[in-house]
Amino acid sequence: MILLFNLKGDTFISQSTAMTLITVTGVTICLVAFTKWYFSGGVCTSKARLDGKTVIVTGANTGIGKETALDFAKRGARVILACRDEQRAMNAARDIIAKTGSDKIVVRILDLGSFESVRAFGKLVNETEERLDILVNNAGIFGTALQGDGGWM
Numbered sequence: 001m002i003l004l005f006n007l008k009g010d011t012f013i014s015q016s017t018a019m020t021l022i023t024v025t026g027v028t029i030c031l032v033a034f035t036k037w038y039f040s041g042g043v044c045t046s047k048a049r050l051d052g053k054t055v056i057v058t059g060a061n062t063g064i065g066k067e068t069a070l071d072f073a074k075r076g077a078r079v080i081l082a083c084r085d086e087q088r089a090m091n092a093a094r095d096i097i098a099k100t101g102s103d104k105i106v107v108r109i110l111d112l113g114s115f116e117s118v119r120a121f122g123k124l125v126n127e128t129e130e131r132l133d134i135l136v137n138n139a140g141i142f143g144t145a146l147q148g149d150g151g152w153m
């Protein structure tokens with residue numbers, strides 16, 4: 001068995017132990033990198049301009065929805081932030097406007113836990129929007145449960 005020595009000449013680790021440690025470390029790093037890559041999902045890298053297009057993003061006040069709305073706004077779209085909490089939606093709208101300079105950010109109230117809210121949102125969009133090009137059904141949580149008056153989440 002080959003032993004490794006420190007500068008004073010004391011034995012502190014065998015070569016086989018060192019190889020085991022290096023192998024375990026390498027495999028761990030590969031596993032962590034693979035897991036991160038696998039679960040991080042895809043990334044949209046499109047730079048296509050969306051001027052003249054209208055987009056709805058549900059749950060756009062935070063997380064993936066907000067980032068999606070920000071990207072659409074950067075690319076020139078009229079973006080409707082469909083959110084259940086007006087204050088959180090307004091905060092997100094202010095942030096997106098500050099970052100993009102867009103004057104086409106609209107806040108609309110939509111609580112997907114309530115059919116009444118969904119119908120009111122649909123009616124308002126039909127009455128006030130000339131077109132709808134992209135709908136991002138982002139809002140939600142893991143698992144499904146009926147809430148409120150039966151709206152589906």
Ligand SMILES: NC(=O)c1ccc[n+]([C@@H]2O[C@H](COP(=O)([O-])OP(=O)(O)OC[C@H]3O[C@@H](n4cnc5c(N)ncnc54)[C@H](OP(=O)(O)O)[C@@H]3O)[C@@H](O)[C@H]2O)c1
Nearest residue numbers: 059060061062063064065084111112113138139140141142
């Ligand atoms: N993050 C992940 O790794 C991951 C993985 C797989 C799938 N997803 C899915 O991707 C979507 C976004 O994920 P996220 O991580 O960005 O989630 P998040 O940060 O928790 O954001 C969820 C958004 O949905 C809104 N929302 C929740 N219930 C709602 C309702 N009843 N009506 C209207 N809006 C509602 C929230 O509004 P409030 O701020 O008012 O609560 C929030 O804006 C979710 O559908 C999630 O299940 C996420």
